Amino acid sequence: MTDEVTKHSVHTLVFRSLKRSHDMFLANQGLLPPIDEKAEKLLKGVKARDSYGQVMSAVEKAQAMKQQEAQSRPETPHDTEMAESAALGSDGAVLPYNPGTMAPPTTYGAQGPTAAGTTAVAPRRPPAAPRPKWHAPWKLFRVISGHLGWVRCVAVEPGNEWFATGAADRVIKIWDLATGKLKVSLTGHVSTVRGLEVSPRHPYLFSCGEDRQVKCWDLEYNKVIRHYHGHLSAVYSLALHPTIDVLVTAGRDATARVWDVRTKANVHTLTGHTDTVAALACQPAEPQIITGSHDSTIRLWDLAAGKSMCTLTNHKKSVRAIVIHPTQYTFASASPDNIKQWKCPEGKFIQNLSGHNAIVNCMAVNPEGVLVSGGDNGTMYFWDWRTGYNFQRLQALVQPGSMDSEAGIFSMTFDQSGSRLITTEADKTIKIYKEDDTASEETHPINWRPEILKRRKF
Numbered sequence: 001m002t003d004e005v006t007k008h009s010v011h012t013l014v015f016r017s018l019k020r021s022h023d024m025f026l027a028n029q030g031l032l033p034p035i036d037e038k039a040e041k042l043l044k045g046v047k048a049r050d051s052y053g054q055v056m057s058a059v060e061k062a063q064a065m066k067q068q069e070a071q072s073r074p075e076t077p078h079d080t081e082m083a084e085s086a087a088l089g090s091d092g093a094v095l096p097y098n099p100g101t102m103a104p105p106t107t108y109g110a111q112g113p114t115a116a117g118t119t120a121v122a123p124r125r126p127p128a129a130p131r132p133k134w135h136a137p138w139k140l141f142r143v144i145s146g147h148l149g150w151v152r153c154v155a156v157e158p159g160n161e162w163f164a165t166g167a168a169d170r171v172i173k174i175w176d177l178a179t180g181k182l183k184v185s186l187t188g189h190v191s192t193v194r195g196l197e198v199s200p201r202h203p204y205l206f207s208c209g210e211d212r213q214v215k216c217w218d219l220e221y222n223k224v225i226r227h228y229h230g231h232l233s234a235v236y237s238l239a240l241h242p243t244i245d246v247l248v249t250a251g252r253d254a255t256a257r258v259w260d261v262r263t264k265a266n267v268h269t270l271t272g273h274t275d276t277v278a279a280l281a282c283q284p285a286e287p288q289i290i291t292g293s294h295d296s297t298i299r300l301w302d303l304a305a306g307k308s309m310c311t312l313t314n315h316k317k318s319v320r321a322i323v324i325h326p327t328q329y330t331f332a333s334a335s336p337d338n339i340k341q342w343k344c345p346e347g348k349f350i351q352n353l354s355g356h357n358a359i360v361n362c363m364a365v366n367p368e369g370v371l372v373s374g375g376d377n378g379t380m381y382f383w384d385w386r387t388g389y390n391f392q393r394l395q396a397l398v399q400p401g402s403m404d405s406e407a408g409i410f411s412m413t414f415d416q417s418g419s420r421l422i423t424t425e426a427d428k429t430i431k432i433y434k435e436d437d438t439a440s441e442e443t444h445p446i447n448w449r450p451e452i453l454k455r456r457k458f
Contacts, residue, residue: 298311
């Protein structure tokens with residue numbers, strides 16, 4: 001015979017469960033271990049020292065000085081009565097401090113009460129944002145047409161008389177800087193020319209392209225005199241070392257190659273990146289080569305050892321541009337997430353330059369501290385190098401007959417004086433910008449708000 005299950009309400013079941021728990025733990029109530037007074041005192045001391053260390057040291061110092069004064073000058077009952085009567089008026093109200101009274105007054109500062117004659121700890125103030133330097137706004141000065149394809153690279157001659165451009169029409173053109181007139185066209189590449197560099201010590205022009213070729217042109221004869229063979233894929237950028245006869249090239253095979261300019265020998269092959277090396281820069285001091293890649297990393301290389309000294313992984317997207325400041329020991333890198341500034345030689349992070357929300361293809365900086373970044377959508381942002389203040393934004397105008405989508409800026413550079421900015425663009429033109437001579441601090445004031453800058457920084 002089966003027993004019938006008694007049905008109870010939910011209220012009854014919950015009450016029984018609570019009663020069982022109460023009966024189970026009732027016997028253990030009040031059986032906590034006794035408090036260790038020594039350990040409790042030690043814990044409070046550590047917490048107080050951690051939170052109020054500076055204030056406590058100031059208070060202890062003030063108390064020690066008080067004790068010294070009391071020991072050096074014994075106080076009589078008559079003196080005490082005199083001090084009390086001097087501090088209180090006839091109606092019992094406290095009178096202001098008189099130098100003739102015995103006890104110094106107590107002042108209340110930001111850190112608590114302090115005796116007169118002692119030094120109070122000044123409250124910590126947040127660091128003030130530095131005021132940016134005023135820069136004149138830039139305006140379009142000249143538009144040069146002549147290429148039949150996207151203009152991908154530009155280089156200015158050290159004498160500041162002419163500049164060279166390379167384009168998707170496979171031609172290198174040399175232009176007069178003062179007039180913008182075409183001087184000569186160099187043909188020899190069989191695919192897009194992606195990089196140009198003019199030697200400051202020899203009459204040589206170096207070029208690289210998507211045809212895997214790296215060429216050295218003798219500008220006295222306008223002919224190719226050397227080829228540097230070794231890259232397995234398109235070569236996207238190249239740079240000459242400022243003090244040594246060394247050429248560095250990098251490209252889609254994820255390597256940077258170091259060449260001896262005279263012997264054409266491949267001195268080093270710098271491997272370590274896992275994707276296209278899109279940006280390259282050389283400097284005279286170590287680390288001497290800096291590369292940026294589509295694998296979102298920046299590597300600093302020791303030229304003598306041919307090894308990577310440091311890898312910077314702060315960027316989240318492809319690094320397409322790197323520029324070295326002409327006078328400071330710093331450099332900047334550009335990615336769609338941010339423009340970041342770094343300090344050499346260890347690659348210490350300085351600050352973010354946020355706001356250029358585009359694929360940043362190129363950057364340039366002049367000795368006056370004007371940093372310019374150019375985007376894939378034709379936007380140009382002008383920054384103050386020291387503070388990261390964005391003082392001007394421009395939208396490049398496309399050539400008549402071109403689509404709006406052809407407003408991309410592929411490369412840019414300042415001339416040797418830093419007074420003219422040359423950009424090469426997707427509408428097959430070269431544009432030259434210069435500072436507005438009529439502008440002043442009154443007509444174009446700095447729209448500087450420190451509280452916003454602080455918020456951005458943190």
